[in-house]
Amino acid sequence: MLTLKQLETFVQVVELGTFERASQRLNATQSTVSKRISELEQASGLRLFDRSRRNARLTEEGERMLELAYATLDGAKRILELNEQPERVLHRVRIGFTDLAALTWLPGFLRDYTIERPDIRLDITIDMSRTLYQQFQDGELDLVVIPQVPEAFAQPGVETRLLEEVEMAFMAREGLVDGPRPIPIGALERYTLISQGKRSGFAQDINRWLSHQGMAAANLTADNLLALVGLVAAGRGISVLPKLCVQRFAREQGLEILKTIPRLPTIGYYALYHGGVRIRLLEELAHRLVNAADFTRPFFFSEKSSARS
Structure with a gap:
């Protein structure tokens, strides 16, 4: 079985050049170092060193193993540091x-x-x-x-x-919609209805509710909420908007909140x-x-x- 000890020993042998120096660095016997390298070769099925030379010279397979050994040991170090420095976890x-x-x-x-x-x-x-x-x-x-x-x-x-x-309400430019208040929903059908498109969840909910009231779907769409308010302020039609949010600047934009019968449902x-x-x-x-x-x-x-x- 391949172990971190084997990989660490392998890296030390490569960096120091001989089994003897690696054993001194690792505070282990030279036979222990040789055994770990043999076990690593057996576990990986690779010949890591050219033993015909005096110094520990890597084979091509050993060169490939060295790169992976560095990466594996670095990953193991990071894992151990997780518990030592939890404040660094993001x-x-x-x-x-x-x-x-x-x-x-x-x-x-x-x-x-x-x-x-x-x-x-x-x-x-x-x-x-x-x-x-x-x-x-x-x-x-x-x-x-x-x-x-x-x-x-x-x-x-x-x-x-x-x-x-979120409370919803019909809104229009002041003076666009005439007649008594509150306004029956059916009376709004003669105005252009502006809404967000099919990718809007609240627009789909509102359109479904309006359909149950016998009112046609929107014939002008704008996905951006501010663009929607802008079209209403320009007098291009009426729209269902989040009441309290838009109400805060409705007067400055010349908008009117239309009270209707029945009232629009809230959107959760x-x-x-x-x-x-x-x-x-x-x-x-x-x-x-x-x-x-x-x-x-x-x-x-x-x-x-x-x-x-």
């Missing part, structure tokens, strides 16, 4: 968010969490929820924060944690993560996300602006 977690989190509480969370947990490196992906969920299923992401995905709750090995229920945002050997790390991270999540306040929105609204 845990990498691949985590995905939609742009609503990125526009609200995520920047503050990353700032604080990076300071508090320097041992954890968060690799961040910002994308549409359906894309993130597919990457999560494919094992490319360890944790995602996305609107509820019904099939995820029945998937073995997937843990879920509710972060927040969840942290999804895989179980397994890293379950405690991911559970702790999910708990921190629950405490940090606030989808109501844009990170770029000042307290002064909040007071005016």
Whole structure:
């Protein structure tokens, strides 16, 4: 059986040039050194030294073995150092968010969490929820924060944690929608409906709900949330948007929140993560996300602006 002692002896013989010098360095007898080299050759099936010469001269097979021996001994050293220097261990977690989190509480969370947990490196992906969920299923992401995905709750090995229920509302440029308030949902059908595309989980949920109310799907799409707000502010149509988040700067953008009958449902945002050997790390991270999540306040929105609204 091949051992680290054999590899260490082999390296010492090569570096010092003779079996005698290697035995002195290793504080072992020369016969012990010879025995370890013979056992290494027997275990590997390779002839490592040209014994026709006085000095320990490597064969071609020995040259190849030397490179692997260095790598193996270095790897073994790193393994032993794990327990001696645990502070050097850096845990990498691949985590995905939609742009609503990125526009609200995520920047503050990353700032604080990076300071508090320097041992954890968060690799961040910002994308549409359906894309993130597919990457999560494919094992490319360890944790995602996305609107509820019904099939995820029945998937073995997937843990879920509710972060927040986000209130949704129809919005339009002031003066675009006439008539009494609250507005029957059916009365909005004559306006252009702007929505995020098929890769958006919350857009799919809203479109499904609107379909049950007899309302047609969106005929204008923009995947970026800020672009969506911009199109509504430009008077291109109406859209379903996160109410409290957009409400903070709706007046400055000339937007109106449309009260409807019936009211739109809330959208639950969840942290999804895989179980397994890293379950405690991911559970702790999910708990921190629950405490940090606030989808109501844009990170770029000042307290002064909040007071005016």
